[in-house]
Amino acid sequence: MPLGQRVGDKSDSRYCGVETDFIDDMPHVLTYNLSGGFDFVVAPLVDPSYRPSFPTNSASEGFVLPVAASDLIVSPAQWSSHVVGKISSWIDLDSEDEKLRMDSETALKQEISWASHLSVQACLLPPPKKGYCSNYARSVNQILQGITNMQLWLRLPLVKSGSMENESVDASYDSLSGILYDSWETWNTFRLLCEHHVQLCVALDIQSSLPSINSLLRWFGEPVRAAIIHTDAFLTNARGYPCLSKRHQKLITAFFDLCFQIVISGSLIHSIPQERLEVFPANDNDSLGEGAPLRHELKPYLEYVAYLYQRMDPLSEQERFELNYRDFLQAPLQPLMDNLEAQTYETFEKDTVKYNQYQRAVCKALLDRVSDEQASSSNTVLMVVGAGRGPLVRASLQAAEEVGRKIKVYAVEKNPNAVVTLHSLIKLEGWESMVTVISCDMRCWDAPEKADILVSELLGSFGDNELSPECLDGAQRFLKPDGISIPSSYTSYLQPITTTKLYNDVKANKDLAHMETPYVVKLHKVARLAQAQPVFTFRHPEFSPNRSNQRYVKLEFEIPPDTGSTLVHGFAGYFDAVLYGDIYLSIEPSKPTPTMFSWFPIFFPLRTPVYVPSGSHLEVQFWRCCAPAKVWYEWCVTSPITLPVHNVNGRSYWTRIFGFKTMMPRPSTIAVKKRSTCSVFAVPVYPKDVNWMT
Numbered sequence: 237m238p239l240g241q242r243v244g245d246k247s248d249s250r251y252c253g254v255e256t257d258f259i260d261d262m263p264h265v266l267t268y269n270l271s272g273g274f275d276f277v278v279a280p281l282v283d284p285s286y287r288p289s290f291p292t293n294s295a296s297e298g299f300v301l302p303v304a305a306s307d308l309i310v311s312p313a314q315w316s317s318h319v320v321g322k323i324s325s326w327i328d329l330d331s332e333d334e335k336l337r338m339d340s341e342t343a344l345k346q347e348i349s350w351a352s353h354l355s356v357q358a359c360l361l362p363p364p365k366k367g368y369c370s371n372y373a374r375s376v377n378q379i380l381q382g383i384t385n386m387q388l389w390l391r392l393p394l395v396k397s398g399s400m401e402n403e404s405v406d407a408s409y410d411s412l413s414g415i416l417y418d419s420w421e422t423w424n425t426f427r428l429l430c431e432h433h434v435q436l437c438v439a440l441d442i443q444s445s446l447p448s449i450n451s452l453l454r455w456f457g458e459p460v461r462a463a464i465i466h467t468d469a470f471l472t473n474a475r476g477y478p479c480l481s482k483r484h485q486k487l488i489t490a491f492f493d494l495c496f497q498i499v500i501s502g503s504l505i506h507s508i509p510q511e512r513l514e515v516f517p518a519n520d521n522d523s524l525g526e527g528a529p530l531r532h533e534l535k536p537y538l539e540y541v542a543y544l545y546q547r548m549d550p551l552s553e554q555e556r557f558e559l560n561y562r563d564f565l566q567a568p569l570q571p572l573m574d575n576l577e578a579q580t581y582e583t584f585e586k587d588t589v590k591y592n593q594y595q596r597a598v599c600k601a602l603l604d605r606v607s608d609e610q611a612s613s614s615n616t617v618l619m620v621v622g623a624g625r626g627p628l629v630r631a632s633l634q635a636a637e638e639v640g641r642k643i644k645v646y647a648v649e650k651n652p653n654a655v656v657t658l659h660s661l662i663k664l665e666g667w668e669s670m671v672t673v674i675s676c677d678m679r680c681w682d683a684p685e686k687a688d689i690l691v692s693e694l695l696g697s698f699g700d701n702e703l704s705p706e707c708l709d710g711a712q713r714f715l716k717p718d719g720i721s722i723p724s725s726y727t728s729y730l731q732p733i734t735t736t737k738l739y740n741d742v743k744a745n746k747d748l749a750h751m752e753t754p755y756v757v758k759l760h761k762v763a764r765l766a767q768a769q770p771v772f773t774f775r776h777p778e779f780s781p782n783r784s785n786q787r788y789v790k791l792e793f794e795i796p797p798d799t800g801s802t803l804v805h806g807f808a809g810y811f812d813a814v815l816y817g818d819i820y821l822s823i824e825p826s827k828p829t830p831t832m833f834s835w836f837p838i839f840f841p842l843r844t845p846v847y848v849p850s851g852s853h854l855e856v857q858f859w860r861c862c863a864p865a866k867v868w869y870e871w872c873v874t875s876p877i878t879l880p881v882h883n884v885n886g887r888s889y890w891t892r893i894f895g896f897k898t899m900m901p902r903p904s905t906i907a908v909k910k911r912s913t914c915s916v917f918a919v920p921v922y923p924k925d926v927n928w929m930t
């Protein structure tokens with residue numbers, strides 16, 4: 237039974253599991269827990285008290301595992317939908333005791349092999365011993381090469397020494413070794429040894445004490461599949477029921493949003509008032525005995541977790557639309573090279589927030605330019621360059637009407653298909669006396685007069701990446717020397733992020749070009765490691781004779797000291813734009829224009845993820861390069877390690893300045909969609925097609 241559904245979140249219900257001990261009667265384990273309200277069990281498949289001692293050279297031949305149930309006793313559908321196999325915790329692949337190490341490896345392979353035979357979708361691996369995991373990771377990596385569908389969840393405590401709420405009960409300190417412990421470091425070592433294998437995931441043990449927010453945030457970009465909450469991490473409310481601290485509540489809510497499963501572990505340690513203990517009718521195949529009532533002792537914990545889920549804010553209509561775009565790579569639009577399609581324009585046109593901002597900017601500019609006294613006599617010349625299907629023309633006309641100014645509009649558009657719409661709009665909306673449509677590239681148009689105001693929206697997710705600077709440089713010839721450009725400036729921003737999902741998706745293409753191409757992405761499962769910093773700014777008009785659109789910047793990111801070490805998979809890119817005066821558009825995370833959805837962020841991947849040790853800086857260098865026919869970015873990391881410059885000479889990604897044909901090799905085998913459109917070439921499996929394990 238799902239925990240319940242948030243309004244508007246129908247396909248995205250959350251699931252809650254329970255960790256059980258070994259009982260050699262899996263049908264009973266399932267009946268008891270599923271009828272008790274849990275969706276799945278995390279259960280040992282093999283008796284953990286069984287500690288085989290294998291002959292040194294003939295491995296496991298002939299051994300029969302003491303298993304929890306024959307594969308026949310539980311249906312294949314139940315094995316795969318309701319059971320996560322828990323690997324024996326005695327297994328220690330990095331023990332100094334060679335015999336134990338060898339036996340552990342054999343036993344691990346046997347248990348995984350049995351789990352694989354049952355088709356369970358995941359196995360929970362015991363945590364590595366603190367500080368050591370190389371041999372464990374090596375063996376797991378070997379296993380990963382041979383399994384197809386099953387995931388392996390590496391169990392780790394959610395701890396980081398030096399940042400826990402209550403250091404006196406700090407589980408992050410290894411008293412044996414005296415080593416300060418950060419479980420993220422263990423995870424990072426483990427997954428690097430396993431080459432970021434996509435089936436290697438994490439299950440976090442949530443304890444009563446939590447590390448600092450910044451160190452927790454690192455996990456948001458990791459492939460965490462489950463958060464295991466032990467009953468002793470729960471507090472007791474005034475009525476005797478379990479509840480969680482405010483920090484835990486926030487964390488679990490964030491986990492829901494990131495689609496992590498919740499698992500309740502441990503026994504009932506709260507004295508729940510008797511009348512609230514629920515009784516469940518016995519199931520037909522209840523092996524406890526006919527008619528015996530079943531009562532799940534952990535139900536109060538499950539109910540509390542369900543309550544946290546249900547009280548989350550409902551998803552807005554826009555968020556629901558964007559569910560399918562979360563963490564999926566899209567090829568950036570190139571409206572200068574390509575002619576946009578009708579449905580792309582249609583998606584833009586739904587973003588009323590963007591056009592309202594333009595309308596406000598045009599209002600302000602008209603009021604500044606034309607005094608009340610001149611209002612009836614002067615006719616302001618406004619040119620919408622890159623008019624598309626006319627929304628900025630409409631916003632400009634509405635602005636003029638709002639402030640009582642007369643305007644004459646030229647709508648300049650190079651896409652002949654959009655020009656057809658512009659012509660039909662003139663008739664439909666009665667614009668004949670006010671609007672002239674020009675079917676032309678703005679850089680080639682021989683304008684009959686000069687403009688007072690030049691309005692454009694040629695911005696990409698990274699501001700200048702759709703070549704707004706080059707287009708407006710060509711158009712400003714017909715702007716009066718004191719004319720106004722809307723936008724008057726725009727700035728790109730960069731932010732280092734951890735994003736295992738995107739890194740793996742990019743890497744799956746196995747070629748250099750995909751590793752050094754920027755993608756448009758609705759970022760979701762990412763850890764934003766530092767504040768975004770400004771990169772390149774362009775101002776318009778720019779009449780200086782020495783102007784250049786080449787840019788270079790060196791950025792130094794300071795990761796907050798309590799974060800701990802991090803792994804950077806690439807950079808999220810954003811932009812903001814000053815339209816006019818104090819009217820702006822922004823997708824920069826610290827000051828986004830509320831509810832505007834025209835742009836998702838851009839992602840610049842790194843060919844090799846960069847480990848940034850705790851307390852170190854991350855230095856990155858970015859170039860905007862221009863040649864007569866193309867524009868491209870190059871980027872590299874120069875501290876704490878130096879990586880090769882990415883996209884040298886625009887070899888993998890570039891934008892063509894002239895001509896409208898796509899000449900660039902486009903990613904074809906990856907999940908690529910176009911910016912904010914419904915033209916989906918590949919759809920995500922989750923959450924559309926709900927699979928509770930993925």
Ligand SMILES: C[S@@+](CC[C@H](N)C(=O)[O-])C[C@H]1O[C@@H](n2cnc3c(N)ncnc32)[C@H](O)[C@@H]1O
Binds near residue numbers: 571572622650694
């Ligand atoms: C991002 S779309 C914006 C369209 C419209 N203004 C809107 O807000 O829906 C950019 C438009 O500019 C057009 N465009 C790009 N470069 C151009 C150029 N050099 N000359 C004329 N139109 C251009 C594209 O064809 C496209 O219709």
